[in-house]
Amino acid sequence: MNLYPCPCCGYKTLDQKPPGTYIICPICFWEDDDELLYPLSNLVSLRHAQRNFINFGACEELWINDVRSPQVDELREPDWQTIDDLAEKARLCLMEKINNAFKDVTLEEGVSLHQARAIDYYDDPQKARQIDSHIPWQEIPDAWIERFHNVFYFMDAKGIRFAIPAYMIWCLKDMNYAVGTDSWDRLISFLKYLKRPAEYNKYFEYLTALTEVQKQVIFEFLGFMDTFTDPGY
Structure with missing residues (x-):
């Protein structure tokens, strides 16, 4: 008889x-529901269930006394990985792709972060530009990214092309912190508009400054966030 791996413990x-299948695994007590459609069979998400199994041997604490050890014919495949394992490999690969796709990008005469904030606040944009127009995107401080979470709509295409990789890298460096913040939320919303320029014509200009490789990396970033961030955000 063919046996298939439990999505939780492997x-x-x-x-x-x-x-x-709605079969309950006797090793971790995860019920194999179709989580995308009917997420009510288990009290935690699959990702959290996997973490629980690693930490205390069951998908949820209430099943600790009901689980058993695996038998010889139930062993995992050598290449089986948890969602966290897959996410970490994908995260590192994506960061490398972003760095490579945008490594030669400079601000040129585009609108900088401080300049965009000045436009929003009716301050002197040229004076504000002097603060950061000389800084490579790779050196934009994390504190600026957290503070300037609503500047995208005051930037031009070259400014967007310059800032976007810094924001994506910031999100990927520490997802536990970044996901759910205002900067993360505004970035995701803005990039989703970029993905549908036919519906949002005013965003088409931003796309014209991007190469096909850069666009693809942005869309991969969105796909990664859809796949590996917890539901609810």
């Missing part, structure tokens, strides 16, 4: 192919 305990 041990081969299911006699039907997941997801959606």
Whole structure:
């Protein structure tokens, strides 16, 4: 009989192919629901269940006394990985892609972060530009990214091309901190508009400054966030 790996612990305990079998794994006690459609069978997400299994041997604390050890014919495949493992590899790969795609980008005469904030606040934009127009995007301080979470709509195409990689890298460096912040939320919303220029014509100009490789990296970033951030954001 063919056995399939439990999505939570990875041990081969299911006699039907997941997801959606609603079989309860005897090793971790995860019920194999179709989490995208019916997320009510388990009290935690699959990702949190995997973390729980690593920490105390069950998908949830209430099942600690009900689980058992795996048998010889239930062992994991050598290449099985948790969602956290997959996310970490994808995160590092994506950071490298962003750095490579935007490594030669400079601000040129584009609108800088401080300049955009000055435009928003009706301050002197040229004076504000002197603060940061000379700084490479790779050296934009994290504190600026956190503070300037609403500047995208006051920037031009070259300014956006310059700032976007810094914001994406900031999000990926420490996702536990970044996800759910105003800067993360505004970035994701703005990039989703860029992905649909036909629906939002005013964003088409921003796309014209980007190469195809840069656009693809941005869309990969959105896909990564959709896949590996917890529901609710």
